[in-house]
Amino acid sequence: MSDEIDFSRSRAILIGTSHYEDDWFPSLPAAGNSLESMRDLLVARDLCEWPPDRLTVMENPSDFRHLALELRNQARETEDVLLFYFVGHGVLLPRGELCLVMSDTLGSDPDLTGLEYDRVRGLLLDSPARTKIVILDCCYSGRAIEALSGDDVAGLTETQGIYTLTASHRIAHVVPLEQQRDHSTSFTNEFVKLVRDGIPDAPERLSLGMLYISLRRRLQQKGLPEPNQRNTGTADTFAFSRNAALRKTAPRRRFDLIGEPVVPTWYKTAVFYEVLVSAFFDSDGDGTGDLRGLSSRMDYLQWLGVDCLWLPPFYASPLRDAGYDVSDFRAVLPAFGTVEDLVDVVDAAHRRGIRVVCDLVLNHTSDAHPWFQASRDDPSGPFGDYYVWSDDDRMYPEARVIHADTETSNWTYDPARGQFYWHRFFQHQPDLNYANPEVQEAMLDTMRFWLDLGVDGFRLCAVPYLFEQESTNCENLPRTHEFLKRCRKVVDDEYEDRVLLAEANQWPSDAAEYFGDPVVGGDECHMAFHSPLMPRILMSVRRESRFPISEILAQTPSAPSSSQWAIFLRNRDELTLEQMTDEERDYMYAEYATDPRMKANIGIRRRLAPLLENDRSQLQLCTAMLLSLPGSPVLYYGDEIGMGDNIWLGDRDGVRTPMQWTPDRNAGFSHCDPNRISMPVIADPVYGYQAINVESQLCNTSSLLHWTHRMIEVRKAHPAFGLGYFHELGSSNASVLAYLRYLPANPEHGFEEDLIVCVHNLSRWPQPVELDLSDFVGRMPIELTGGRRFPKIGDQPYQLTLPGYAFLWFQLAEISTGSRPADHPVGT
Numbered sequence: 170m171s172d173e174i175d176f177s178r179s180r181a182i183l184i185g186t187s188h189y190e191d192d193w194f195p196s197l198p199a200a201g202n203s204l205e206s207m208r209d210l211l212v213a214r215d216l217c218e219w220p221p222d223r224l225t226v227m228e229n230p231s232d233f234r235h236l237a238l239e240l241r242n243q244a245r246e247t248e249d250v251l252l253f254y255f256v257g258h259g260v261l262l263p264r265g266e267l268c269l270v271m272s273d274t275l276g277s278d279p280d281l282t283g284l285e286y287d288r289v290r291g292l293l294l295d296s297p298a299r300t301k302i303v304i305l306d307c308c309y310s311g312r313a314i315e316a317l318s319g320d321d322v323a324g325l326t327e328t329q330g331i332y333t334l335t336a337s338h339r340i341a342h343v344v345p346l347e348q349q350r351d352h353s354t355s356f357t358n359e360f361v362k363l364v365r366d367g368i369p370d371a372p373e374r375l376s377l378g379m380l381y382i383s384l385r386r387r388l389q390q391k392g393l394p395e396p397n398q399r400n401t402g403t404a405d406t407f408a409f410s411r412n413a414a415l416r417k418t419a420p421r422r423r424f425d426l427i428g429e430p431v432v433p434t435w436y437k438t439a440v441f442y443e444v445l446v447s448a449f450f451d452s453d454g455d456g457t458g459d460l461r462g463l464s465s466r467m468d469y470l471q472w473l474g475v476d477c478l479w480l481p482p483f484y485a486s487p488l489r490d491a492g493y494d495v496s497d498f499r500a501v502l503p504a505f506g507t508v509e510d511l512v513d514v515v516d517a518a519h520r521r522g523i524r525v526v527c528d529l530v531l532n533h534t535s536d537a538h539p540w541f542q543a544s545r546d547d548p549s550g551p552f553g554d555y556y557v558w559s560d561d562d563r564m565y566p567e568a569r570v571i572h573a574d575t576e577t578s579n580w581t582y583d584p585a586r587g588q589f590y591w592h593r594f595f596q597h598q599p600d601l602n603y604a605n606p607e608v609q610e611a612m613l614d615t616m617r618f619w620l621d622l623g624v625d626g627f628r629l630c631a632v633p634y635l636f637e638q639e640s641t642n643c644e645n646l647p648r649t650h651e652f653l654k655r656c657r658k659v660v661d662d663e664y665e666d667r668v669l670l671a672e673a674n675q676w677p678s679d680a681a682e683y684f685g686d687p688v689v690g691g692d693e694c695h696m697a698f699h700s701p702l703m704p705r706i707l708m709s710v711r712r713e714s715r716f717p718i719s720e721i722l723a724q725t726p727s728a729p730s731s732s733q734w735a736i737f738l739r740n741r742d743e744l745t746l747e748q749m750t751d752e753e754r755d756y757m758y759a760e761y762a763t764d765p766r767m768k769a770n771i772g773i774r775r776r777l778a779p780l781l782e783n784d785r786s787q788l789q790l791c792t793a794m795l796l797s798l799p800g801s802p803v804l805y806y807g808d809e810i811g812m813g814d815n816i817w818l819g820d821r822d823g824v825r826t827p828m829q830w831t832p833d834r835n836a837g838f839s840h841c842d843p844n845r846i847s848m849p850v851i852a853d854p855v856y857g858y859q860a861i862n863v864e865s866q867l868c869n870t871s872s873l874l875h876w877t878h879r880m881i882e883v884r885k886a887h888p889a890f891g892l893g894y895f896h897e898l899g900s901s902n903a904s905v906l907a908y909l910r911y912l913p914a915n916p917e918h919g920f921e922e923d924l925i926v927c928v929h930n931l932s933r934w935p936q937p938v939e940l941d942l943s944d945f946v947g948r949m950p951i952e953l954t955g956g957r958r959f960p961k962i963g964d965q966p967y968q969l970t971l972p973g974y975a976f977l978w979f980q981l982a983e984i985s986t987g988s989r990p991a992d993h994p995v996g997t
Contacts, residue, residue: 267312438891439476451839453888460510494535540546557591626668690727743772786974813856861934889923939966950979
């Protein structure tokens, strides 16, 4: 089937009342005007150019037989495309069915003055046209969505499709009369405007799916009721408008990212900020953070300098694993809000130039997911092969048990199906069977669903474990990389300016494989986490030696040209020690987990400030390295103010406590009764919300919060940090880590030469250091945070003395002679 409507085969019936009764709607435009607007839209030159002789406008049809005759006359062959559009009154009959009222008044007996939608639906399903588009603009039209059940379309072939787009509101029956004039027919008017104007940056074909998403955004922004939609088959891939000429003149930017141009590699210079929806701000006083609360705090994130929000799972879930046990990939956990609230978050962020990426749990679902329930109950059914089943638990013996502290096997027996199912994490999280092509398509469609709503990308969770294979450890398999290439192709071909971030807790050489083929600049994930770097930063500070950092960076392959590492200090999970030797792991436990409650799995469940003993100098030193080492930095909510943890809470909840906004009740996170709050706020004397909170630190320009804000500003002013080469400088002092970040001039992209020297003292004591800067004789180091000029570089080693846990960042300016520093394997 063609991906574009053949307008020569198009048929349309526009049907409705001629006007509304004045007593009910005294100042509304007549419904007949909407019929004419839709007709003009369809036949307009350079828009749809629907053949006028294949379009019927019916005002107040006399009876059902009249409509049935027109439907049969309009679409007679399978190649036809049938549009059915209704605007007017909609009422519910006593049995609950939707009735399309045909008279110009509501009438005392809708059975006699209207058409039952069930009968209309039957006519549409019986029509030989293999593609039907149904648009309803009337009260209670959401019942059209409910009526289009799976049974109705079960007999359709692969090439058939029905697309139902409805206004889905009950205006005349639930909204006060004085407000009705503001709502009725809002759907038609906005729909017509949207098709006429086009969508900025849309592809040549403007599908109904695109129209729906954009229309809903327009109605939301105006506070008008939103349409609903349901599609089957391939109907939503059809182009409704050919308004290519108008679209080509539209601004070349994403219509929902305000003031930001399209920058395909924006993630290379971005500062990411991980925020738990449940812990950031409670807007409704139920004790749990929510999406509306997050939207209300967007100005704070903009001031801080955040470029991209990273949201851990907010999907429907039993919450047995903090939301990573997803029970519906296309629904929001009700405690957090709705899908519409998520769209509001994205829009609020985009208005401030902030992007939003979300976790997408690719590897597994909750055992409460309908797919799994269907798989266990009906092995021969359509979902029977959606998960990995076996008659015994002896397959894949070489695969390690990841959560060895709670799980003894990767297999669990299910008595309902009488087989074992495979799970790399907890037994309530069965792994999806990616050997089944339908599973791959289902997850790709899940990606499309959220990308269509404006999300800027995904952190792909647990990607090393998607496939299984005998005689392997079932990690990093070639078929996994093949599927990720498909994911990347979907993003590159169908969306612009989006990013995929791989969560692969692997050694650098294995994690780098998730960038894809370096010859083409990377064709899998745009980014990958550099997990082994995090614990080695802390180890270097405690050992007062640069070597743990230097060694792991020396093992790190270079990222392809379109790729970037993501680096972090802490996040919502434990500080993982998986990629460390047994000796290194024991050292980290001895230094940073003195209480057994601080340990979790193979890691340490503590926040950054308690790990560093609340030492401001250490906090600044580690953050400075985070902001200057190769990769895009990821901050964890609350670390910018030095929040503490609560090791007395279970699992990883100790590092997921509510954001501390003010010294008021519940830390300003919620106005609920303190006994109702979902997670207790930190209340100890050192890290308690009375002492550590955003409000007090905003008032103190010497606070950690203001310092973090300033350092992010410095980073953004120098593109070398995100785009430049990395070269470690061998220093005369093992306690000092020094390196160059270099970006050559590129007038085509608007870059001037940017050469930065970063020097970090990892010791608690003052340290002298001599640096070999002989390639840059004649340049003058200018300290970046204060702008102070240091002595020019001469022929001798450059000498510096740094206080304990101090750092200095210099730009080397006033160039006379010099050469480019050597490339380093970690170059971006």
